Amino acid sequence: MRDYQWLYEYCLNRFGSVEALEARLPHARSPAELAAVGDDRYLSLISLRIFRAGLKHSLVDAKWPAFEEAFFGFDPEKVVLMGGERLENLMQDTRLIRHLGKLKSVPRNAQFVLDIAREHGSFGRLMADWPSCDIVGLWKLLAKRGNQLGGMSAPRFLRMAGKDAFVLSDDVVAALKAQEIVDKTPTSLKDLALVQTAFNTWQEQSGRPLCHISMMLSYTVNH
Template sequence: MRHFDEIFAIAADRHGGPAALDGKLTKPDPQITALPEDRWLSVMTRCVFNAGFNWKVIAAKWDGFERAFDGFDVGRNAFMDDAQLDAHLRNTEIVRNGAKIQSVRDNAAFLMELRDAGGAGKVLGGWPSQDYIGLLEMLKTRGSRLGAATGQYAMRFAGRDAFILSTDVTARLVAEGVIDKPATSKRALRAVQEAFNHWAAQSGRSLSEISQVLAYSV
């Protein structure tokens, strides 16, 4: 496994030099623990709907989603009744996918449950980056439709420190001998986490930055 500086140099060489590459990197939001729970629900919902759909279609309709789901108020959506669900299925302002619409209710209920542990900001935003795969497992088991890439994108788009196992990131991890195929098993994900933790210790960079550098290196 190469030193992170070597991987950064490969990526920088392909993207205009170190300064230009640094300028491309999105960093985690230092105020992520203060993100309101309605914004967590909003980003979760957007990533759930992005999965399997054209992202530009979802983006074009997003104002309609915000209106339809009351600004993603967690309490209102957690208690969505069947009549409201049926109304959403008739609403042309949103993408009318029944299973994904129901996930809004389920994830609102999930976020309400997190209040007992200090709230979404504390639990999701404050989860240790050194155990990011533990957070992903929790999202998969307790959230709705938040497994695999959807949970990873939701955490990145919310602004928390997060890696995304995209095709390019996976290719770099394979090239470095961390994994030999896309990481889906717990064993493979532990190997990925260990590699990211190692590179973080070498570089002082976040998971988000390391993930992007790996992608840019391919």
């Protein structure tokens, strides 16, 4: 694999200036910022990510104020008490996206958020304390203990929340293949470990957030 200096110079050459490149890179929240976010906001973001999956994001976002109202501001203590009858009633609410499986995921993830809060003090504390050298491990935790957070949902949720992480978009996977780190979309524990190691190496070489490196890698793929 090529080193970070090659990656940086490639992107700099593509965009023409340091300022132009930096303007295209995502922002990662600090651990203190992540810890300060309330459990209700994390439950709202988890739910937003799940409802966005397979749908136009702007459509979901426009309906989100109604979701906030229907789910008690995503207060996990209240949402976890929502039973099947309440969710069936929400299927009649035309302000919402009426997908029963996704609606059911909200109280299930409320329980997940509450469990994590009991273990770590808050969901934000887990997000703040989880080391960037094991983002793959955080994906696995979210997929295993959360509901409907498998596949790309966990990585996308982390990006939405501002947790410093990489996202295995099609372009990033293509770049990793070009760097001969993997030869196919990484799904096995072995391949994901290889990807994590590569990102850790680039981060050690550059001191940059993982989200910057991830985005820069995507820019090395020609369209």
